[in-house]
Amino acid sequence: MTAATDAAKSDLRRYLQEARDALLWKLDGLPEYDVRRPLTPTGTNLLGLVKHAAGxxxxxxxxxxxxxxxxxxxxxxxxxxxxxxxxATAEESREDVTGLYRRAWAHADATIEALPLDTTGRVPWWPDGRDELTLHHAVVRVIADTHRHAGHADILRELMDGAAGESPTGTSLPSDDPAWWKAYRDRLERVAREAGRKA
Incomplete structure (x- = not known):
């Protein structure tokens, strides 16, 4: 492998792992009911997002x-x-689902390590004739999907208990003061109402 290929794989793995870690972090400290609770009309829930990402x-x-x-x-x-x-079914424990996800990471990482990024694969569930993609494309696709679902998880968790951000140590939020957030949200509500009256 060339240094450029090694660097590209390293970048891809880093962004993928950041999304994986963010998704799992959203489960931390929550009771069993809350990790499974559907919080949208389409049933989106934290443990389901992890199970989906593993698959x-x-x-x-x-x-x-x-x-x-x-x-x-x-x-x-x-x-x-x-x-x-x-x-997740009632029979599937949180540990079952998160364990599956961690094993999926290991399997995926082994694939990324073993194959050149230009390796062509066939996606079994895509239509014939349009089912080929490179490993590079597949990894980018998985990164995008995982980050998307980590964002879903971030919103679900914030709705539950106010926990927000990308990691326990680096939230990338401008403040951790609840009073600041209340004033900020109230301001946005006023602006939205004002814009609504103008429309």
Whole structure:
């Protein structure tokens, strides 16, 4: 491998790991009910986002490149309930789902390490004739998907208990003062009402 390839893979893994860590962090300190609680009309919930992200990694960075993980994913079986990867059953513990996700990381990271970025794979669930992509494309796709769901998780967690930001040590928020946030939110509400009256 060239130094440029090593650097590219290092960058991709770093951004992917940051998204993974952010997604899992959103579960910290919450009771079992809260990690499973549907908080949107479409049922979005924290543990379901983690379960979905595990399946995405195992699919795009495993099966697509002829590297099946051997992990059972019953939500993909013929006749499986629609959207089964977006929530955890009562029988699936938090540890089951987060353990699956961590094993998915290891499997995906091994694929990234083992193959050149220009390796072509076939996505089994894409239509014939449009089912090829490179490893580089697959990793970027997984990074984008994981960051998107980490953002969903951030909003869900903030709605539950006010915890927000990208990590426990670096929230990238301008303040941690609840009074500042209340004044800020109140100001935005006033601006929104004013703009609404003008429309």
């Amino acid at each position: 995405v990694e195992l699919g795009y960075l495993g099966d697509t490149f002829g590297r099946p993980s051997g992990e059972p994913m019953p939500w993909l079986a013929d006749g499986a309930e629609p959207n089964g990867d977006m929530w």
